[in-house]
Amino acid sequence: MEQDSGNTLKVAQQAFEYFQHGLATSDWEAFLEMLTEDFTFWFPTGKFQGWNVGKEQAREFFEYVSKSFPGGISLNLDRFTYNATTVVFEFQDQGALFGQPYKNRVAVSFDVDGNKICGYREYFGSDGRSSQ
Template identity: 80%
Template sequence: MTENSENSLKVARQGFEHFTQGLATGEWQAFLDVLTEDFTFWFPTGKFQGLNVGKERAREFFQYVSASFPGGIILTLDRFTSNETTVVFEFHDEGVLFGLPYKNRVAVSFDVCGNKICGYREYFGSDGKSSLDN
């Protein structure tokens, strides 16, 4: 593993810990602090479908996620893979979405630029209700 790969993995794993805490508690500031100002993210459905740009847009998105899951989301990491600049985390999660039981399989990809996360992409499966279309 190269030095760049090791740094990317370290930054992404720390970011993923903050991401996990945000999902569980609705407290996103620690995760937002590790994002670049020009952070981009891609989400597959709903109000934030497609490419979104900027840290403020990310703040809106993660607040929306927390409002959609008022009791939080608990996730279990299944595996991760990485290269020089990107780390992909695969996990399953569960909670209550808009008052209905929710279970899903998800992959999130973090792009690392230096010591910050500059990009995020999310993909999810079909273990249950899996969209934030409401």
């Protein structure tokens, strides 16, 4: 069955809202509920660098993100692009990374399978430290 790009966008936008809420509040439950059990994700650096598999691994990752940014992260969405199975969100984010000022430009890609997110990839453009 071919996936409908309109449904893909709708599902990914809902997941992105939950993702944004998780970044701001450390409450990841709604986002995690949208993930498939065999969810895969790729992260460019640190403890979770490379490919990771499974919803429980994702839970550990997003809990780690929250510990890294105990005050939360705010973001401003710049744009998104999509096709029948994938939506890419580009945004600017800011907060405090382990107590140090943080600003970055980020792209996250959500792969959609039906009404769930089955894959996530994250890319960012700097080392995360600002010179404020």
